[in-house]
Amino acid sequence: MKLYYSPGACSLGVHILLEEIGKPFEVVRTPVAEGAAKTPEYLALNPKAKVPLLIRDNGRPLTELPAISYYLAGLNPQAKLLPADADLAADAMEMVEYIASYVHMQGFTRWARPGNFAFAEADYERTKARGIEMFLEGLNLLDGKIAGREFAVGDHFTVADAALVFVSRWATRADVARPANIEAHLQRMKQRPSVLRAYATEGLDF
Ligand SMILES: N[C@@H](CCC(=O)N[C@@H](CS)C(=O)NCC(=O)O)C(=O)O
Incomplete structure (x- = not known):
């Protein structure tokens, strides 16, 4: 692989x-x-x-x-990496898909690559601002979903936790605050050996 x-x-x-x-x-x-x-x-x-x-x-x-x-x-x-229960497995994939297609591609990318969305450079700033709005709307929705849970879905680490890590750390890049449950989840995930190793290989410091 x-x-x-x-x-x-x-x-x-x-x-x-x-x-x-x-x-x-x-x-x-x-x-x-x-x-x-x-x-x-x-x-x-x-x-x-x-x-x-x-x-x-x-x-x-x-x-x-x-x-x-x-x-x-x-x-x-x-x-x-997916719960055995079909209901929970679907919840995990639902979260991965929402992160990939909306929070990332609609929200964060609008901020990071305004030229992919705006027709004129004059519109870049408001395109970026709209991107941040959508990004935060997504993080807030996810924050509500994971409230009171150790993991994003079910009672163990799944694909949803891995996706949540990459998207929630981008709040630091965009200089916006993470909602409380998302912040706590990221800090918990950053203690996992798998996340620490991936961070070390990629040279990440937040
Ligand atoms: N829908 C794709 C999105 C992949 C994607 O947009 N990746 C970004 C990095 S986060 C990229 O490679 N961008 C290249 C570029 O912007 O030039 C997925 O979920 O894997």
Whole structure:
């Protein structure tokens, strides 16, 4: 298994899952801000020019955080990355999908890449402001969902916790405060060996 990641990007969610599974895997540093996902070699593997990219043991590339999360959970039932109960498993995937498609792609990306959303540079500031609104709307909704829980869903670590880590740490990048339960969850997750190892490999300091 080989993960192409960019430090601190959404690929961190996959990196944490691979650490949780505990089987040997390779990582390839692919800093998107330096254009590393736009080289001909990378585009041959992933024409979407994005991370995360997972190369499966059979050599087939897989992209999209929810699909990779589902794949890794299914392949490694012993790691219990999805709850055995179908109701809770669906809740976990619902959270991963909401984080990937709304909080990340609609909210945070509007702030980080206003040029992908606005027609004119004059609109960048209000596009970014709208992105932060959507990002915080998402974090607040998730904050309510995890209230009173140690883990995002059910009674053990799942794919939803890994996704929550990468998106909630981005509040620091955007210089906005995390809602209380999201903050407490991030601090708890940062004590897990898997998260510590992924942070150390990626060189993350918050
Ligand atoms: N829908 C994709 C989103 C992937 C994505 O947007 N990744 C960002 C990093 S967090 C990226 O590679 N961006 C490249 C760029 O902005 O140039 C997923 O869930 O995996």
